Amino acid sequence: xxxxxxxxxxxxxxxxxxxxxxxxxxxxxxxxxxxxxxxxxxxxxxxxxxxxxxxxxxxxxxxxxxxxxxxxxxxxxxxxxxxxxxxxxxxxxxxxxxxxxxxxxxxxxxxxxxxxxxxxxxxxxxxxxxxxxxxxxxxxxxxxxxxxxxxxxxxxxxxxxxxxxxxxxxxxxxxxxxxxxxxxxxxxxxxxxxxxxxxxxxxxxxxxxxxxxxxxxxxxxxxxxxxxxxxxxxxxxxxxxxxxxxxxxxxxxxxxxxxxxxxxxxxxxxxxxxxxxxxxxxxxxxxxxxxxxxxxxxxxxxxxxxxxxxxxxxxxxxxxxxxxxxxxxxxxxxxxxxxxxxxxxxxxxx
Amino acid sequence: xxxxxxxxxxxxxxxxxxxxxxxxxxxxxxxxxxxxxxxxxxxxxxxxxxxxxxxxxxxxxxxxxxxxxxxxxxxxxxxxxxxxxxxxxxxxxxxxxxxxxxxxxxxxxxxxxxxxxxxxxxxxxxxxxxxxxxxxxxxxxxxxxxxxxxxxxxxxxxxxxxxxxxxxxxxxxxxxxxxxxxxxxxxxxxxxxxxxxxxxxxxxxxxxxxxxxxxxxxxxxxxxxxxxxxxxxxxxxxxxxxxxxxx
Numbered sequence: 001x002x003x004x005x006x007x008x009x010x011x012x013x014x015x016x017x018x019x020x021x022x023x024x025x026x027x028x029x030x031x032x033x034x035x036x037x038x039x040x041x042x043x044x045x046x047x048x049x050x051x052x053x054x055x056x057x058x059x060x061x062x063x064x065x066x067x068x069x070x071x072x073x074x075x076x077x078x079x080x081x082x083x084x085x086x087x088x089x090x091x092x093x094x095x096x097x098x099x100x101x102x103x104x105x106x107x108x109x110x111x112x113x114x115x116x117x118x119x120x121x122x123x124x125x126x127x128x129x130x131x132x133x134x135x136x137x138x139x140x141x142x143x144x145x146x147x148x149x150x151x152x153x154x155x156x157x158x159x160x161x162x163x164x165x166x167x168x169x170x171x172x173x174x175x176x177x178x179x180x181x182x183x184x185x186x187x188x189x190x191x192x193x194x195x196x197x198x199x200x201x202x203x204x205x206x207x208x209x210x211x212x213x214x215x216x217x218x219x220x221x222x223x224x225x226x227x228x229x230x231x232x233x234x235x236x237x238x239x240x241x242x243x244x245x246x247x248x249x250x251x252x253x254x255x256x257x258x259x260x261x262x263x264x265x266x267x268x269x270x271x272x273x274x275x276x277x278x279x280x281x282x283x284x285x286x287x288x289x290x291x292x293x294x295x296x297x298x299x300x301x302x303x304x305x306x307x308x309x310x311x312x313x314x315x316x317x318x319x320x321x322x323x324x325x326x327x328x329x330x331x332x333x334x335x336x337x338x339x340x341x342x343x344x345x346x347x348x349x350x
Numbered sequence: 351x352x353x354x355x356x357x358x359x360x361x362x363x364x365x366x367x368x369x370x371x372x373x374x375x376x377x378x379x380x381x382x383x384x385x386x387x388x389x390x391x392x393x394x395x396x397x398x399x400x401x402x403x404x405x406x407x408x409x410x411x412x413x414x415x416x417x418x419x420x421x422x423x424x425x426x427x428x429x430x431x432x433x434x435x436x437x438x439x440x441x442x443x444x445x446x447x448x449x450x451x452x453x454x455x456x457x458x459x460x461x462x463x464x465x466x467x468x469x470x471x472x473x474x475x476x477x478x479x480x481x482x483x484x485x486x487x488x489x490x491x492x493x494x495x496x497x498x499x500x501x502x503x504x505x506x507x508x509x510x511x512x513x514x515x516x517x518x519x520x521x522x523x524x525x526x527x528x529x530x531x532x533x534x535x536x537x538x539x540x541x542x543x544x545x546x547x548x549x550x551x552x553x554x555x556x557x558x559x560x561x562x563x564x565x566x567x568x569x570x571x572x573x574x575x576x577x578x579x580x581x582x583x584x585x586x587x588x589x590x591x592x593x594x595x596x597x
Contacts, residue, residue, distance in 0.1 A: 023431050050430040054423065055456035062420035062453070066427025069414050070394065074431070092417050196412035197428070198435045200391040207406045208414040
């Protein structure tokens with residue numbers, strides 16, 4: 001298969017288009033601008049292609065709500081501060097059971113923070129992406145190739161379970177260039193039968209809505225949604241990991257690549273270290289983590305934050321193993337030597 | 351004379367509106383226009399947050415419920431993906447002129463080929479009568495218990511005049527529904543707005559001055575008088591933009 005050299009952001013956009021996403025609504029924010037720019041160039045050339053630069057992130061996510069609500073596959077992308085603005089719309093999309101893909105190319109925060117890479121939106125994505133009882137499947141690529149593969153996967157999950165899906169990447173993945181293959185991505189977009197797009201006198205009217213003033217009805221609705229979440233946990237949870245390591249280093253996204261190098265350095269010094277890398281952050285791969293740590297003495301978690309995924313690691317392990325943390329913030333990407341030193345420290349301690 | 355019957359585009363069901371509220375009349379006018387143009391099967395209506403939030407239970411066409419103020423953005427998403435369908439939003443003054451100002455202004459600026467029905471009753475009805483961006487100077491509301499003081503609460507927004515300055519706003523008219531004549535004028539304006547959309551000529555809006563007897567603390571008839579005496583001087587009726595030519 002031919003490979004092309006592309007930025008993560010551009011590869012994500014191209015993958016979306018190839019899978020049949022012809023509608024994109026966005027707003028400029030660094031470091032995700034290449035997605036918006038790519039879409040603005042490509043979509044007008046496609047029959048039925050829709051590109052709108054909205055007045056705000058809020059506008060963009062509600063255009064997604066309208067487009068998905070009318071039965072048409074669509075997406076938006078942004079970076080951390082913009083995702084905060086999209087929170088309202090994401091909650092409405094979840095409440096109305098509408099599929100869509102939201103890409104977050106994370107940057108440092110809080111506030112305006114920095115335009116450099118970060119992983120500080122883990123809590124936001126996995127615990128509180130919007131008001132109300134809701135979850136959204138969150139995929140964590142760690143290469144430009146996975147920006148492609150997970151974009152395609154994200155639409156599949158979104159439409160299968162009628163839910164918004166987030167791709168939680170970071171500025172490093174968005175900006176870096178790697179050879180990438182688009183394989184045989186199938187254009188499998190179909191108009192959703194529940195879309196409000198004019199009944200044409202041929203069916204009952206469709207309503208896109210998240211309002212249920214009757215407590216019995218709303219409770220039933222939320223329960224039904226959580227049954228779908230259970231199915232997502234069973235079928236879509238994904239991780240890759242080394243087996244039988246003494247020191248397990250857990251990391252996702254860009255950091256998992258650095259961790260891999262650090263683990264190789266540790267092994268060269270005779271430390272039995274291994275990588276645990278969630279590919280889905282919600283659902284968090286609890287069973288896989290238990291399997292990866294079956295014979296482990298300790299776990300190290302590394303993130304570009306003050307430590308967020310570490311909470312899920314501790315809970316998945318039911319606090320039975322020592323769990324330590326090494327992270328960088330402010331836009332720094334940890335280097336392998338820093339993490340290797342921490343692995344060595346854990347190796348001596350446990 | 352044709353029989354006076356419920357338009358097909360309206361569902362035969364009781365509404366939750368207060369007695370004397372003009373939402374019922376305005377709903378009916380929109381439904382009559384949909385019937386007369388024969389477009390019910392090709393129409394998607396967008397409900398706001400506010401008194402007309404439950405409107406999806408009243409219209410027979412496909413409907414969507416939008417978050418507060420975002421109806422024009424939602425309508426944009428529907429219309430861009432379905433350019434041959436009719437898309438209308440139905441919004442109150444808090445929804446459209448406060449929390450949704452950005453969405454409204456930019457939908458008009460982009461010349462989105464949608465129709466906005468803007469019901470202006472100078473107050474937040476659903477939440478119990480708070481000050482709206484269109485509340486008049488001196489008007490008493492739950493959050494202006496001493497009357498709207500312009501030095502403190504600022505001035506009302508004249509939405510039609512503001513949007514008419516935008517090149518993308520093709521048709522803008524302000525009307526009211528206080529008597530048969532003004533109701534007929536409002537229906538004509540709504541028809542014109544939908545015709546502009548049919549001709550793909552851009553953004554159209556009809557601002558309908560409306561009453562809120564419950565939160566104004568007036569009987570339905572006195573509320574109509576209050577509208578004429580107090581709202582008309584601040585919000586003059588008329589066509590503010592008509593750039594579409596004959597449609």
